[in-house]
């Protein structure tokens with residue numbers, strides 16, 4: 079079944095949203111590179127790679143469905159943050175925006191009765207629950223330690239252990 083044209087456009091936009099996300103996380107990683115928190119830098123770097131991988135999943139899906147892939151310009155990300163907590167709060171905002179985008183995609187796929195796209199999007203629905211949870215957990219603990227350097231360094235060390243989730247194997 080050919081992809082509905084509106085759905086095709088929205089899936090193409092999602093490639094861009096995921097690549098933009100990847101860029102935002104890379105900017106966050108570079109912000110941490112200038113601080114003592116190499117673990118948080120690692121966390122954001124890993125996150126950036128995962129977002130690129132998400133973009134590749136959308137790319138692959140469009141190509142496999144015989145739809146035209148359209149790549150769009152990626153906006154320059156902000157790298158202006160006040161604190162570790164500030165970066166993670168921005169990350170949560172980023173993930174919530176992406177969750178809303180996936181919901182819009184799912185609603186449209188449902189409307190046009192594209193069951194294959196709905197099935198494809200299920201992975202992303204689960205992924206967004208996981209990502210929002212991970213960031214929220216980190217925010218809760220960052221709020222707990224406040225500006226205590228020992229606590230912050232402990233969380234930083236923990237963040238360094240984050241392993242990338244293998245998705246499409248593209249990166």
Ligand SMILES: [Fe+2]
Nearest residue numbers: 096129132176
């Ligand atoms: Fe993503």
Ligand SMILES: [Fe+2]
Nearest residue numbers: 129173176209
């Ligand atoms: Fe994400």
